[in-house]
Amino acid sequence: AQTVTQSQPEMSVQEAETVTLSCTYDTSESDYYLFWYKQPPSRQMILVIRQEAYKQQNATENRFSVNFQKAAKSFSLKISDSQLGDAAMYFCAYRSGYNFNKFYFGSGTKLNVKP
């Protein structure tokens, strides 16, 4: 089974600064999808960004961007110009491209944003 590792249980960032959340994964597949989800205190799971493994270009969504290193099996999330509303749990997730019904999540990183 695939595994997803988030080695930073908790991080802090000053408002308006940049922070990077780390995620590594283990797989023998060549076709897969990677996601970052945000979970604010409301517990709702919100998709932040997604990356297809066959695309070399890193995905970006406004202030959120990823650094996808396929050979290193690394998928980090960069948040620029951090805002108080970015404070949440962030989960990295892997979806198989062969059995796309299977999802694997990391243990999460709690991001604190200091005013």
Add this chain to the structure above:
Amino acid sequence: EAQVTQNPRYLITVTGKKLTVTCSQNMNHEYMSWYRQDPGLGLRQIYYSMNVEVTDKGDVPEGYKVSRKEKRNFPLILESPSPNQTSLYFCASGRGKETQYFGPGTRLLVL
């Protein structure tokens, strides 16, 4: 409004008392799935369904049952709940290789 709904949102029960958590989606999605979220473990997949009458086990299926008799509904059944099933449960749905959409979550406490 496109959404995934779960009921109840909060539930306190006792060991051994059968319960069902309902999940419904209005997006005509083929795929539906159940997860449990526990501190330090992230989300773990319990069961998933590729279409009506087609279900399969995820990573932590023990103690749970599911059924998919209609495309829109995917209930999670705990026949004999135990305290180790105390958790936050999420239902999700999706189509093909698109992303999945999550319900609001159900917080379950088993005493």
